[in-house]
Amino acid sequence: MPAPAPPSVDDLLDHVRLACVPGVGSAFRRRLLEHFGSPQAVFAAALREIAAVARVGPKLAAAIAAAGSTDGTEHLLDLCRREGVDVLVEGFAGYPALLSRIDDPPGVLFVRGRFEPCDSLAISIVGARHASPYGRRVASLLAGGLARAGYTVVSGLARGIDAAAHRGALDAGGRTIAVLGSGVLTIYPPEHADLAAEVIGRGTVISEAPPLAEATAGSFPRRNRIVSGLCLGTVVVEAAERSGALITARLAGEQGREVFAVPGQIDCRTARGCHALIRDGAKLVQSVDDILEELGPLFETTVDARGREVRVPAELALDTVERQVLDAVDVRAVAGSCDIDSLVDETGLPASRVLATLGVLEVRRIVTRLPGNRVARR
Numbered sequence: 001m002p003a004p005a006p007p008s009v010d011d012l013l014d015h016v017r018l019a020c021v022p023g024v025g026s027a028f029r030r031r032l033l034e035h036f037g038s039p040q041a042v043f044a045a046a047l048r049e050i051a052a053v054a055r056v057g058p059k060l061a062a063a064i065a066a067a068g069s070t071d072g073t074e075h076l077l078d079l080c081r082r083e084g085v086d087v088l089v090e091g092f093a094g095y096p097a098l099l100s101r102i103d104d105p106p107g108v109l110f111v112r113g114r115f116e117p118c119d120s121l122a123i124s125i126v127g128a129r130h131a132s133p134y135g136r137r138v139a140s141l142l143a144g145g146l147a148r149a150g151y152t153v154v155s156g157l158a159r160g161i162d163a164a165a166h167r168g169a170l171d172a173g174g175r176t177i178a179v180l181g182s183g184v185l186t187i188y189p190p191e192h193a194d195l196a197a198e199v200i201g202r203g204t205v206i207s208e209a210p211p212l213a214e215a216t217a218g219s220f221p222r223r224n225r226i227v228s229g230l231c232l233g234t235v236v237v238e239a240a241e242r243s244g245a246l247i248t249a250r251l252a253g254e255q256g257r258e259v260f261a262v263p264g265q266i267d268c269r270t271a272r273g274c275h276a277l278i279r280d281g282a283k284l285v286q287s288v289d290d291i292l293e294e295l296g297p298l299f300e301t302t303v304d305a306r307g308r309e310v311r312v313p314a315e316l317a318l319d320t321v322e323r324q325v326l327d328a329v330d331v332r333a334v335a336g337s338c339d340i341d342s343l344v345d346e347t348g349l350p351a352s353r354v355l356a357t358l359g360v361l362e363v364r365r366i367v368t369r370l371p372g373n374r375v376a377r378r
Contacts, residue, residue: 006092014039015089017073019107020210023060026090026104032056032064043067076210083185085211086111096120102229102255106208112184113204118316119175122152123291124227124252126245127161127237128270135161135238135270138262140168142235145288147174149365150314152203154179154230156223157192161237161245170198177230180207181223182215224248225255232295233258235285239273246273249282258294260285292365314364321349325357329367329375337376 007015018039019029035053036042042050042064051061067073080087088095088109097120099105123146125139143153143165153169155162157178169176178199182188184207187196196205208226209219224247228234234252236259239245249259261282264271278284283294318326328346332338340358344351358375361367368378 004092006094007089011038011040012087012089013073013077014043016077016087016108017067018042018064019208020073020076021060021064021067023063026106028056028060029107030104079185079211080110083211084112085184086114088115096230098122098231099226099229102225104225105229106226109206109208110184110211111204111206113200113206115204116152116175118150119152119177119203119230121150121316122154122177122231123295124154124231124234124248125161125165125237126155126224126227126234126248127239128243128245129158129160129162130270131160131164131238132268132270134264135262136164139164139237140171142237142262142285142288142291143168143176144172144174145365146291147172147176148314148363149288149292150316152177154227156180156220156227157187157189157196157199157205159189159192163192163195165237166195166199170202175203177203178205179223179227179230180205180209180215181219183207183209183211183213185211186214188215220244221247225251228252228257229255231257233260233291235260235262235291236274236277236282237262238264238270239277240270241272241276243273246277249277258283260291260294262286289365314366321353322357322360324349325354326361326366329377333376337370337374339372339374341373343375 018024031053032042036045047061047065050056050064051058088111090100090105090107096115125143127135127139139161146153147169152175153165154177155165157180166176166178176199178196184205187193199205221244224244228248228251234249234257236245236249252259259277259282261274261277262285263278264274283290285291324347325343328343329338332342332346340354343354347354358367362369365378367375369375
């Protein structure tokens with residue numbers, strides 16, 4: 001069943017007002033909405049009725065009742081409109097479908113940039129802030145490979161592995177999403193403001209915190225459930241035995257998502273967390289192909305905008321010529337492969353154009369070149 005249209009202005013005001021009440025997390029919000037039916041009904045309820053809801057004590061009930069009579073949320077939404085910040089409400093159109101399936105999705109998301117349908121095919125890459133050159137290089141390589149294969153790369157815009165993952169996806173021409181522990185108008189760390197601007201241009205920067213909220217120690221563990229919840233799987237690149245990246249990996253497992261880990265040197269402190277994950281069943285990653293092989297079967301029934309079956313996510317981003325050459329591979333393949341001359345005949349394109357296009361399809365891991373001037377689907 002499709003999600004309902006985005007809420008009206010008045011409904012949005014009440015949804016944001018409820019979600020932003022201090023102490024009302026995603027679990028309490030859902031409990032209140034299940035009990036009263038709507039945020040308007042919550043604010044219209046008597047104090048004793050609110051306090052009667054399971055685990056809502058007198059102090060929180062008073063905060064909820066007070067929020068219904070303040071105009072701070074109107075100023076907040078005015079700020080969002082002025083600064084180009086979109087507000088997505090859980091349960092309504094536009095809210096990320098994968099995120100809505102976790103146990104405690106954020107009630108509202110503040111968004112700079114734009115979500116695209118292809119962002120439902122996302123992988124998060126997380127790891128140490130004090131990353132080694134090896135870790136940053138691997139994170140960038142994996143992010144670039146995933147981006148070229150059609151996946152959106154998600155991370156937390158932190159120093160170290162997160163920044164390398166965003167940069168790898170951007171350099172590969174792909175999409176990336178940054179999930180902040182601060183508000184989307186208060187970029188943290190501040191030296192990543194330029195990187196955030198690039199991410200907004202090629203994806204989104206999002207947070208459940210109000211746009212001007214400062215980052216706190218407690219906000220990062222909570223944002224990690226969003227990082228993993230947006231994704232089909234999480235890749236950990238360098239993590240100490242006690243780290244936020246391991247929290248993200250644990251949450252991914254609890255959410256029913258895949259967990260991957262990159263091995264490191266056995267005497268390296270930031271490799272111990274990854275090695276523990278591998279010991280406990282995470283998929284060992286030596287190249288991007290290890291991730292793609294694990295996730296590939298999930299998309300056997302995916303279709304593109306024209307209703308054609310898509311075997312790998314990268315097919316969703318093909319242009320007209322690339323699609324034409326790939327269709328020709330499917331038509332001319334005998335015993336799984338075809339010769340390049342037959343593709344020239346099938347498409348009517350110059351041989352040089354076919355060869356160049358096959359090169360693009362090979363980089364995106366859709367086809368592979370074989371001996372004897374032949375080509376096949378991967």
